[in-house]
Amino acid sequence: MDRTADLFTRTWSALRAAVAGLADADFAAPSGCAGWLVRDLVCHLVVDAQDVLITLATPAEGEPTRDALGYWEVSSTPPTGDDPLDALTVRLAAAYQDPRLLAFHLDDVGSAAGRAARLADPALRVGTQGQVLTAGDYLSAYVLEWTLHHLDLVAHLPGTAGPPAEGAARAREMLEGITGAGFPAACSDTDALLVGTGRRAPTEEERAVLGPLADRLPFVLG
DSSP states (O other), X not given: OOHHHHHHHHHHHHHHHHHHTOOGGGGGSBOSSTTOBHHHHHHHHHHHHXXXXXXXXOBOOXXXXXXXXXXXXXXXXXXXXXXXXXXXXXXXXXXHOSHHHHHHHHHHHHHHHHHHHHHSOTTOEEEETTEEEEXXXXXXXHHHHHHHHHHHHHTTOTTSOOOOHHHHHHHHHHHHHHHTOOOOTXXXXXXXXXXXXXXXXXXXXXXHHHGGGGXXXXXXXX
């Protein structure tokens, strides 16, 4: 397994393990995604896992049009929750009723996505969202996705383990590459990701450390 697939597997496995360890009541807690409960976020992860399976099974012709960093679009406008897909996610999550069914669905589809990632040729060209990427770059992009959503999962669940340190370090590196913004070394990887993507506002002390960069935040990834 190459390093990209290995890091994808580590971050995805850690996120799924965190979900598997939740108590039923935790699914009704707020998540770090504005307007979403933990159950809504977990339902979104099911959709993400399906996307991974679909993309890795969709070979593409031609040269890549995006890499792991170019996969992401950046804006300064946080989501409002009015997007039809966001609204559908909330309705789907509520339909599960029993959170164990939702956790089982994530484990079932998520395990398959993990196996597909381990088996994928990193040089394979795949198509997604009208773009062509190598499978390696596609999986690398998802290291950022898994890490951010792991932080969303534990935002209000202090007893739940956060993302692996190596995943957070790579996610920070990617965020800096996507945005062209270097966060000060005084900012931990987790704080750089949370503040950088608008998941929380910087403290006054952090604003002083960030300097002019603070006025450019947040970087909303989509």
